[in-house]
Amino acid sequence: MVLARGARLVALATLAGVALNTNLRRNAMYALKAVQFLVHGSWSYTRGGFEKHQRAYFRAEDVAVDLHDKHVLITGANSGIGYCAAEALGLRGATVHLLCRNSERGEAAKMRLVQKLSERTGAATGVSVSTSAAERVHLHVVDVSEAHSIRRFVQDYLERGFPAPNVLVHNAGAMTSPWKATSEGVEVNFATNVMGPVLLTDLLLPSMLQSDGGDHRVIFVTSAGMLTERLETKDLEWRDRARFDATRQYAKNKRQQVAIVEQYARTVSPDKVLFVACHPGWAETPLVQEAMPGFYARLRGSLRTADQGADTIVWLSCVPRSRIEDGMLYFDRNIVPKHLPLSDTSYHVRDAEELLRKVRQRIDEISAKAESSAARVAGAET
Ligand SMILES: NC(=O)c1ccc[n+]([C@@H]2O[C@H](COP(=O)([O-])OP(=O)(O)OC[C@H]3O[C@@H](n4cnc5c(N)ncnc54)[C@H](OP(=O)(O)O)[C@@H]3O)[C@@H](O)[C@H]2O)c1
Numbered sequence: 001m002v003l004a005r006g007a008r009l010v011a012l013a014t015l016a017g018v019a020l021n022t023n024l025r026r027n028a029m030y031a032l033k034a035v036q037f038l039v040h041g042s043w044s045y046t047r048g049g050f051e052k053h054q055r056a057y058f059r060a061e062d063v064a065v066d067l068h069d070k071h072v073l074i075t076g077a078n079s080g081i082g083y084c085a086a087e088a089l090g091l092r093g094a095t096v097h098l099l100c101r102n103s104e105r106g107e108a109a110k111m112r113l114v115q116k117l118s119e120r121t122g123a124a125t126g127v128s129v130s131t132s133a134a135e136r137v138h139l140h141v142v143d144v145s146e147a148h149s150i151r152r153f154v155q156d157y158l159e160r161g162f163p164a165p166n167v168l169v170h171n172a173g174a175m176t177s178p179w180k181a182t183s184e185g186v187e188v189n190f191a192t193n194v195m196g197p198v199l200l201t202d203l204l205l206p207s208m209l210q211s212d213g214g215d216h217r218v219i220f221v222t223s224a225g226m227l228t229e230r231l232e233t234k235d236l237e238w239r240d241r242a243r244f245d246a247t248r249q250y251a252k253n254k255r256q257q258v259a260i261v262e263q264y265a266r267t268v269s270p271d272k273v274l275f276v277a278c279h280p281g282w283a284e285t286p287l288v289q290e291a292m293p294g295f296y297a298r299l300r301g302s303l304r305t306a307d308q309g310a311d312t313i314v315w316l317s318c319v320p321r322s323r324i325e326d327g328m329l330y331f332d333r334n335i336v337p338k339h340l341p342l343s344d345t346s347y348h349v350r351d352a353e354e355l356l357r358k359v360r361q362r363i364d365e366i367s368a369k370a371e372s373s374a375a376r377v378a379g380a381e382t
Helices: 002-044 047-057 080-091 103-125 129-135 147-159 188-210 224-228 246-267 286-291 293-302 306-318 349-381
Strands: 071-075 095-100 137-141 167-170 216-221 273-278 329-331
Touching: 002 047, 002 224, 047 306, 071 080, 071 188, 080 095, 080 103, 080 167, 080 306, 095 103, 103 129, 103 137, 129 137, 137 147, 147 188, 147 349, 167 188, 167 306, 188 216, 188 246, 188 273, 188 349, 216 246, 216 306, 224 246, 246 273, 246 286, 246 349, 273 306, 286 293, 306 329
Parallel strands: 071 095, 071 167, 095 137, 167 216, 216 273, 273 329
Antiparallel strands: none
């Protein structure tokens, strides 16, 4: 009896020790990744890093491209990196579709962009350009965290006869705290950063696959913050863990974006559609100011401009497709590793498959719920 109790105590103590060690190991690994991320970031992700890379290997001719026949869709295009990418691509002649959740902020961005394109294109061509600039900029009010809003947008886009997008940029991003759900009941960061982009891609993909000889590229704007996180495939909406941490949920979402890009690249022919992720470095934008005030205060003087943050999106939209490698992560016009040295963040292909399957399952649940409540309303009315 005494022996049995003793054995139980030893077993419990051993388990506690293992748990403690596992926790210590996990915390130490996390600290190691965070330190590597910050040291590397200060050297490379800042304005100084951009200028260093620009001097070393950027080629102006890569982005001196006429995009007149191209349609580019950019989510979160009313501000920061998304707006700068829209402007840079519009100045190269692309037809730009601004996907913004707020109509006033969207209209303001559209006006600013039309004005800019009119001035600059006018100077270059001398034709009556303000109309043509206005014709090349389209605002679509769409909230990428809400499945119903995305479905409505895609239906409208296709019904209006716009062509399959040549470039689809998933730029809208959220790092929102405390935990909250969208009107459809989905955790808002996951809904904006992961679920919405998957649904938007899946709904537009058939048009890209069917277009003749098209050149289509899907770009996910991720964050280097994802380097500190493992791929989360279980608790996608932070429902099972205590103490919600928006910075970590955002970083997990950004890691998920990279895995999702790989999964699309594995399943869609690159001759039809290319899938890549890119990260902008650390750029001065409202997201950084509002969601990370401490980080912003410390790095304020050395952050990149939003234009510099948008540079790789512009480059990926301009260079010939043969220069782009499907499924890769890009930063400052280069392929970069998806994992930090000595980190334990690698995962298996089946994890990425499981993730994308679960995201689509969540989308199906929302659709089923919406259909059954629409049927209830219709039933009540008849
Ligand atoms: N700035 C950086 O240093 C940095 C670093 C790494 C990654 N990134 C990534 O870069 C991307 C752009 O961010 P940013 O830095 O340029 O910040 P930003 O200026 O705040 O832009 C974020 C954009 O996303 C839009 N947005 C947010 N939720 C949305 C929703 N549900 N539906 C539609 N649009 C939505 C915002 O619209 P509202 O104006 O209506 O809020 C805004 O236009 C994000 O994906 C971010 O994660 C930025």
